[in-house]
Every structure is written in C-alpha cells, then in structure tokens.
Amino acid sequence: xxxxxxxxxxxxxxxxxxxxxxxxxxxxxxxxxxxxxxxxxxxxxxxxxxxxxxxxxxxxxxxxxxxxxxxxxxxxxxxxxxxxxxxxxxxxxxxxxxxxxxxxxxxxxxxxxxxxxxxxxxxxxxxxxxxxxxxxxxxxxxxxxxxxxxxxxxxxxxxxxxxxxxxxxxxxxxxxxxxxxxxxxxxxxxxxxxxxxxxxxxxxxxxxxxxxxxxxxxxxxxxxxxxxxxxxxxxxxxxxxxxxxxxxxxxxxxxxxxxxxxxxxxxxxxxxxxxxxxxxxxxxxxxxxxxxxxxxxxxxxxxxxx
Numbered sequence: 256x257x258x259x260x261x262x263x264x265x266x267x268x269x270x271x272x273x274x275x276x277x278x279x280x281x282x283x284x285x286x287x288x289x290x291x292x293x294x295x296x297x298x299x300x301x302x303x304x305x306x307x308x309x310x311x312x313x314x315x316x317x318x319x320x321x322x323x324x325x326x327x328x329x330x331x332x333x334x335x336x337x338x339x340x341x342x343x344x345x346x347x348x349x350x351x352x353x354x355x356x357x358x359x360x361x362x363x364x365x366x367x368x369x370x371x372x373x374x375x376x377x378x379x380x381x382x383x384x385x386x387x388x389x390x391x392x393x394x395x396x397x398x399x400x401x402x403x404x405x406x407x408x409x410x411x412x413x414x415x416x417x418x419x420x421x422x423x424x425x426x427x428x429x430x431x432x433x434x435x436x437x438x439x440x441x442x443x444x445x446x447x448x449x450x451x452x453x454x455x456x457x458x459x460x461x462x463x464x465x466x467x468x469x470x471x472x473x474x475x476x477x478x479x480x481x482x483x484x485x486x487x488x489x490x491x492x493x494x495x496x497x498x499x500x501x502x503x504x505x506x507x508x509x510x511x512x513x514x515x516x517x518x519x520x521x522x523x524x525x526x527x528x529x530x531x532x533x534x535x536x537x538x539x540x541x542x543x544x545x546x547x548x549x550x551x552x553x554x555x556x557x558x559x560x561x
Contacts, residue, residue, distance in 0.1 A: 258524020276356025
C-alpha cells in the first residue's frame with residue numbers, strides 16, 4: 256500500500272498558513288506544498304531577501320500561488336512580537352501555524368534575550384509566537400498548531416534541566432539540542448490539553464533523517480560526518496511529509512506525533528509515532544509551560560489544563 260504523500264493533501268483554498276523557517280529545506284517544501292494546494296502561505300523568515308527568493312521559487316513551481324514574506328527572528332523576543340503584531344494586523348484568522356524553524360547542535364551561544372540559543376530559538380521563540388497568534392487560530396474552526404520536533408528529543412533522557420535550563424554549568428551541544436526538541440513535544444502536549452473544548456488542535460511532527468541545512472551550525476568535523484551520511488538520508492520533500500500530514504490530514508487528532516514509518520523513523524511515509532517516556536511527564540510539561548511564560552512574558556488565551 257502506498258503511503259501518504261502530497262497528493263493526499265486536501266484543497267487548501269481559502270486557508271492561511273504561517274510557516275517559520277520557510278525559505279529553505281523542510282520549511283520551504285512544507286510551504287510550497289501548501290501553496291500548491293491553494294493556501295495563502297506566509298513565509299516567516301529571518302532573512303527577507305532569502306524569503307523573497309523562496310517566494311519567487313514557489314511562484315515558479317505553482318503559478319498563481321499566494322505567498323507573502325514576514326520577517327521573523329526567533330532568537331529575539333522583540334522580533335517575535337513585531338512579527339506577531341504584523342501578522343495580526345494582516346489577518347483576522349489563521350488556519351495553520353507550522354513551527355518549523357530551528358537551529359541544531361550549535362556552539363554555546365545565547366539569544367538576544369540571554370537564553371541558550373537552541374532552547375531559546377527552537378522552543379521559547381515558537382512558544383511566544385504561538386501565544387501571540389493563538390487568538391487568530393482560535394477564531395478559525397479547524398485550525399492547527401504543528402510544531403516540528405526531532406528523534407533527537409531522545410538525547411534528553413533525563414528530561415528538562417530545570418536547574419540549568421541554559422546549560423551554564425556544562426554545555427553539551429547534543430544535550431541542549433535534545434532538550435529543545437523535547438520541549439517542542441512537551442509544549443505540544445500541554446497546549447493540546449489547554450485547547451480542549453476549542454476547534455483548534457496542537458500536533459507534533461519530525462522529519463526523520465532528512466537533508467537540510469541544520470548541520471551548518473555544526474563544527475567542521477561533525478559537518479563532514481553529516482555530509483558523508485547524506486546518501487542515507489531522505490530528500491526534504493519526503494522529510495516535510497510528517498508536518499504536512501499533521502497540518503492537513505482530516506483524520507489527525509490533537510496531541511498526535513507524526514514521523515517516518517521506516518527503520519528507527521529515519522525514512523519513509525508519515526505515520527503516528529511514539530515519543531520518549533519523559534516527554535509524557537505531565538508535571539514537567541506544566542512546569543515547562545510556567546517557566547516559558549515567565550521567560551517570554553507571553554500568556555495564552557486558554558485556561559490552564561487540569
């Protein structure tokens with residue numbers, strides 16, 4: 256039986272999708288597929304010039320596609336707030352928010368607000384953006400928040416390091432990445448509980464082993480390893496399928512997690528997959544939510560989950 260592909264995406268005409276990190280890689284493929292199906296797609300990107308180039312490429316692939324570009328730097332809460340303000344001014348409703356952008360295994364750096372770069376960008380930036388746009392999603396029946404995690408969330412075997420969130424004591428690029436991707440999942444699960452009773456759902460996805468530019472932040476020796484392993488990885492059009500299915504399949508249920516169906520979830524067609532035991536720690540999810548609200552100053556227009 257053939258697996259789920261872009262041909263299974265329902266007509267998206269009349270829907271608005273905001274995709275972060277959409278100028279390249281998985282984000283670009285996600286945005287292009289949605290635009291090809293009729294959605295108005297906003298490419299939320301750090302580099303406007305590259306965003307405009309991506310929009311032009313989508314237009315070449317799908318003549319007549321409706322695409323806009325919005326500046327967004329997830330490593331700056333000021334930028335996140337400015338982007339959300341502009342998106343809110345432009346749109347009364349948003350159907351899809353796809354939290355795709357991210358950084359991976361970086362050197363020890365901090366965001367403009369002093370957060371560890373991977374946690375601050377991958378989790379806190381998206382947490383803030385989602386909270387600031389959530390009323391637009393709640394106003395749209397059938398809307399979804401899709402947050403992209405990774406099999407790398409399993410690096411964080413002991414859960415979130417609440418005592419040293421920003422890895423000031425003993426930085427590990429893989430450990431910090433795992434924590435950030437674990438936070439993406441825990442955010443999704445807690446958000447879904449808070450959305451109970453609304454017409455909006457939260458879903459997570461991961462691309463498996465996919466070719467992308469995330470490895471550009473790796474030190475030279477790791478970058479070389481990634482380059483050598485590329486023949487074993489799937490192309491970005493396949494890697495984008497879990498996000499696309501999470502965003503568009505009518506049978507998706509809030510709180511699900513989609514990834515490839517192949518060996519150790521590295522390649523294949525998108526199906527519901529399992530996340531680590533620690534990702535389902537409800538007390539830790541609630542604690543992460545409270546900490547994220549405190550760090551970002553963003554509260555959500557939905558009640559706390561019981």
